[in-house]
Amino acid sequence: MRQILNQFKTEDWLAVGAGLLIMLLAIAMPGQMPVMPKSLASWGAWQNIALLIAGLFVIVYGAGKMLGRSTRGILPSLLVIFGIALAAQYVAGLPAVKNSTGLESVFFAVAFGLLISNTVGVPDWMRPALQSEFYVKIGLVLLGTTVIFGEIMQAGALGLIQALVVVLCVWNFGYWVARKLGVDREMSTMLASAVSICGVSAAIATCGAIKGDSKKLSYVISLVLVVAIPMMYGMPYLAMWMGLSPEVAGAWMGGTIDTTGAVVASGAVLGETAEQYSVIVKFSQNVLLGLAAFAISIYWSYAGKDHREKPTAGVLWERFPKFVLGFVLASLVFSFAMPVETAHRIGGVTKNLQGFFFAVAFVCIGLETRFKDIFNKDFKKPLWSFLIAQGFNIVLTLIVAYLLFSHIGD
Numbered sequence: 001m002r003q004i005l006n007q008f009k010t011e012d013w014l015a016v017g018a019g020l021l022i023m024l025l026a027i028a029m030p031g032q033m034p035v036m037p038k039s040l041a042s043w044g045a046w047q048n049i050a051l052l053i054a055g056l057f058v059i060v061y062g063a064g065k066m067l068g069r070s071t072r073g074i075l076p077s078l079l080v081i082f083g084i085a086l087a088a089q090y091v092a093g094l095p096a097v098k099n100s101t102g103l104e105s106v107f108f109a110v111a112f113g114l115l116i117s118n119t120v121g122v123p124d125w126m127r128p129a130l131q132s133e134f135y136v137k138i139g140l141v142l143l144g145t146t147v148i149f150g151e152i153m154q155a156g157a158l159g160l161i162q163a164l165v166v167v168l169c170v171w172n173f174g175y176w177v178a179r180k181l182g183v184d185r186e187m188s189t190m191l192a193s194a195v196s197i198c199g200v201s202a203a204i205a206t207c208g209a210i211k212g213d214s215k216k217l218s219y220v221i222s223l224v225l226v227v228a229i230p231m232m233y234g235m236p237y238l239a240m241w242m243g244l245s246p247e248v249a250g251a252w253m254g255g256t257i258d259t260t261g262a263v264v265a266s267g268a269v270l271g272e273t274a275e276q277y278s279v280i281v282k283f284s285q286n287v288l289l290g291l292a293a294f295a296i297s298i299y300w301s302y303a304g305k306d307h308r309e310k311p312t313a314g315v316l317w318e319r320f321p322k323f324v325l326g327f328v329l330a331s332l333v334f335s336f337a338m339p340v341e342t343a344h345r346i347g348g349v350t351k352n353l354q355g356f357f358f359a360v361a362f363v364c365i366g367l368e369t370r371f372k373d374i375f376n377k378d379f380k381k382p383l384w385s386f387l388i389a390q391g392f393n394i395v396l397t398l399i400v401a402y403l404l405f406s407h408i409g410d
Helices: 002-006 011-028 043-066 074-093 095-101 105-117 132-146 149-155 157-180 185-198 200-210 214-242 246-256 260-269 272-303 313-319 323-336 340-368 377-405
Strands: none
Touching (some): 011 340, 043 074, 074 095, 074 340, 105 214, 132 214, 132 272, 149 323, 185 214, 200 214, 214 340, 214 377, 246 260, 246 272, 323 340
16 A cells, blocks of 8 residues: 555646645635735735745645655745745736736746846755746646636637647657757657647646656746747737738637737737637647647657667556646546536636746746756757747648638638
């Protein structure tokens, strides 16, 4: 029995447990769950802050104890990281910033982290709580609560078709380009997944499936977020210049921009219809996350580093990122175990908490990333691979979106 229980003492399983526990608490008492405050002017906001810090501390401290990690200094480290995330939320909510940029808090979270890391540096006492992958994995489990299968199948069957065609073509093209340019298999696989599926989420899932290098993962995530910003601003105006219908423009942006927040912001520029279609297509890509992780687990068993590992059921189970199971389970619960209205109401709570974990994670990613380490000659080839694959993704998705959605507005 102890041996069986020890198999669950991994970061992936603990992320699943934390995510599902938060989901169950949101279902049981949605009105009492804390939210990330947009203003600090009320007593309720500070109560929310205290509850979020306490909950985050319990999760990180408990996970550290179960994994046998040192838990010394976690609280002061968490307080500073949370403070940076809160500052990012505050700046993103300022009317002047919100109206002029449309950037969400995650972008400022990364920017603040990068600024600190690449100027004054990160002191050792701040490192105990720098666990970006763990926070993202919990956020991905909560992301499953927003993926309602019935709605996607009803409103987004065409979106699923687009997602399947584009993901398969872009993943293979992105991987081929990276390998042709001399990028190693590990980095090529993460780059291809990030470009083709759903950005940061896919990169994390892929890294788990292939047991990849965390430094390479940080590079891919930073690249995804940096490239998403000009795409978020430029694509709506490019769509207007080309005279695309709102349906085609929304499907195009939803299939190419690699973060959900940026997709929503860019779709909103073109109106409610474009925003709706962009979100449907993006969620259709999110649905494919579990299937993609499974397929990559099989692929890597054949094409891994030593080529000697046989893709048995045990090997596949070991490689499969377990937090994806939490994502799928959360989606199934919200899709089939409750009315749609209830799923939307509770999903609003879990979405806010998902954003909280992503904001904390992206602060850590920024703090862990140094430009001199990643934007050097060793990463020139991955950079060009990503940009070429993203260009192919933009063109192919536009063609597919036009073929599938151009008749809808007629």
